[in-house]
Amino acid sequence: MEVEGAAHRTPWGDPVRALNKKLVRNLWKLRGQVLAIAIVIASGVAVLVMSLSALQALTETTEAYYERQRFGEVFASVKRAPQRLIEQIRTIPGVRSVDHRIKYLATLSIEGFEEPVIGQLVSIPEGAQPKLNQLVLREGRLVSPGHPDEVVLSEPFADAHGMQPGDSFQALMNSNLRTLTVVGVALSPEYVYTIGPGALMPDDHRFGVMWIGREALEAAYDLDGAFNDLSLGLLHGTNPQDVIERLDQLLERYGGTGAIPRAEQISNWFLMNEIEMQKTMSTILPTIFLAVAAFLSNMVLGRLIATDRSEIGLMKAFGYSNRQVGWHYAKLVMAMAGVGIILGWAAGAWLGRVNTEIYAEFYRFPLLIFRPDPGVFAIGAMVSLIAALAGSLGAVRRAANLPPAEAMMPPAPPLYRKTRISGSRFILWLDQPTRIILRQIVRAPFKALFTSIGIACSVAVMIMALQWLDSIEKIVDVFFHDAQRQDMMVGLVETQSDTTLLEFRRMPGVLAAEPMRAASVEFHAGTRTHRGAIEGIPDDPQLQRVYDAGGRVVQLPPEGLLLSTALAEKLNLDIGDRVQVDVLEGRRPKRTIPVVDLYETYIGMTAYMNIDAFNRMMGERGSLEYVTLLVDDSRLPALYKELKALPKVAAVTLKDAAVREFNKTMAETILIYISFFAAFACALGFGVVYNSTRIALSERGRELATLRVLGFHRGEISYILLGEAGLLILVGLPLGVLTGAGLGWFMTSAMDSELYRIPLVIKASTNAIAVLVTLAATLLSAAVVRNRLDHLDLIAVLKTRE
Amino acid sequence: MSPSIKAEQQSITLEGRSLTKTYHTGAVDVHALRGVDISLYEGELVVLLGPSGSGKSTLLNILGGLDSPSSGRVRFRDTEITDGDESVLTHYRRFHVGFVFQFYNLIPSLTASENVSLVTEIATDPMDPAEALTLVGLGERLGHFPAQLSGGEQQRVAIARAIAKRPDVLLCDEPTGALDSETGILVLEAIERVNRELGTTTAVITHNTVIGEMADRVIHFGDGHVVSSERNATRRAAGELSW
Known part of the structure; x- marks a missing residue:
């Protein structure tokens, strides 16, 4: 595309174009290295674009979903409150709307599924959407007035059991076995993440949410004109904490266990946690990749400028300014980064989409807003361009500042001096090729160090990804295997008397049964408070033991509280301190109780008490709300049958099923990420080793050719070049193991929350x-370089002056 | 040429027969060698004279096992090396040939004595590196790195490195090309000494006709051919040369 007369228009017209041609040819000549750097940059950009676009999609989708379905902003449950209270609640400043409901757990029998299933029953107005937490109807219709047996199932539950409108199943509701007919399948913003009692992960086979007409539930649970659950919508700008305070006062006498803001609502909490994780990912990983890319572009450009010395001198002799020369090489860097950015954009957009779709599928969002902001791509491009330019700044400046006369002379031979290391007794003991390797490293220690660090980063990224599986396995091991000896836990509808325990012990296949109690409480210690639960367990429990994550069974003292270390930390308590406990249930006693021991747990922040002490505190005698069971597997069907028919049973949680479900979820989600990261780690390792050996080959081709002339075999000269890389890899690998532990520690600490703490296990x-x-x-990249080494042109190298 | 060979009673160390070499560079074929016959006799010092581009370096590379001819044979004593694969050539270079180039090609990260050891470590009956360096007049500079040596000194290290394995043939390609005459003569003296004291068959390529005076035999090269070969009645000592 020659423009006629262009050469006359500007004195630089043609030369600049010639310079651009040189640029393109340089890029082509260096294509292997350019590509290797581009891949590293692309990895950084891809992770950045992937995390930011997934973050954005997840945030926007959640917001839109919540907005559209009017997800509540404050939630509260009570034992039983009259509907007239609603008027009072409505007058709390900041409250926009109030939706009262009835919520109960029920045991379900589903044909073809032997195990008991827990149903979370939630009331909705007959024939209409509730005011808040509206359903997204996926199939069928909502429940209609006058049909108390109609039910709308949550979609994940319906899918798990293959149920459709028209199907029916049995539910034990307040001692009555009812047959419910599915009329619709729906999704709710309140149950994006549906987690059953005692479970760690959603288990759509054994726990499901379903919506039933309010009148039907009022009748079934004798709550005529009453409710036991509330959800509030707030006016814009209202502080939920203020509303909660007023609400708790109103609800206290009706058995309120304390209202929570949306942020603490369990489903939302998990979602927000996921979003936080994306945020952490979007900062750490791109930083690593782009730092390595900066180092690599510095290395490659430094070498290119060394070989271009005489050309630079020539350009300057022709009258090019320092800035023009600098700009020429800056353009080269930008072109390398540009290739990476474009690759990274494409990969990031794709991965972001895949990532978001995994989330969308996992959470079953009824809508998915994935329209990555161009800003996300711009950020990715800017950050990597800046990193690459910053990395090569020194090299570009060196090129620009070379005086022309000096530039046209060959560079002085690299100066080696006797140093303590290079002249030591140790080195004299080595053969010459090994001395060459060591002196090379000693002469450019930073370059060597950065190469090792680059390799370490590759190992560390991989460890960080894989380490999740180890940590989760550890949690599962401690939580399900070491701590819990029971096979199942049965939740009872009301507090029951001791005789219930005997009833369970007589059931088919039951080898052991232990009682358990739990109550919502508020802890106060100085200015610190925590709303949580105390569990009462028997002396020397055999099934539900208190297990310290460090690997010890903690003895439960007859009096006083056993706190998890996380809770003790939150309340700033230690053994011997006293904590005020306000029970939020029953007679709502308030006590000051000493902390007698601490234990470490990964999940929750439970406080334990001896069940007898617990009952004394509650002012009740010998009662229980949960039974933990050890059972004989062969009698399970008979036991299931009996449990399903027992009116007292509200929920049955099976340990094996929980573990299975947990592992399945992990396999589905985490393995995908691990494969992403494995690819990124490989890109890093390959990029670093390929570039450093290619550059070493270019710098030392002459040396290696000389050795070939002297009669060294290909293998022997490969030893010199690849031996150096090998040594740096050898340093990099253990460094990577350490860095990986550090990175893993950072990531797991970043994930710490009240719900769980992730132990660093590698x-x-x-x-x-x-x-x-x-x-x-790295071996792959070494093999590529070795192949070049085998085709070294001896004569061409030796005939030219470097 | 043949009468003079017949006059020789010495045995042939290295010989090339009907050597041709054609380089295919782009559209044109460059004929670097157009049928060369050459013999190097045991212990003699031969100077190959010719203008640049006459093919003398190509010939030296082929004789030294760095390159293969397009046609023709190369014979080292009783061994045919023309058909040898990479490992045969490497073996040949490793144990029988010493090279000296215009650019000294020392390993910058190794000292003078280590550069020599590089070769003695892989040779079967090498001399001591210090001995080799003393032979070229550098006995005092064993521990210096290349960057700490002058050009002439570096070239003499290269010669010491080439001869330390006691090669059968020493091939020098413009060994003084990058040096001033005074330093060049020091280097030539080293070559001369090696040839005389060790009896190493030596070939020196140069375009400097003066250097021919130190040879047993001068072979003139031009346009891929041996133009002429003449025997000097007397060898002049390298120290007497000047240009």
């Missing part, structure tokens, strides 16, 4: 896999 096999994957990536 199995030896995780380190081994990470090391092997990186090693494979």
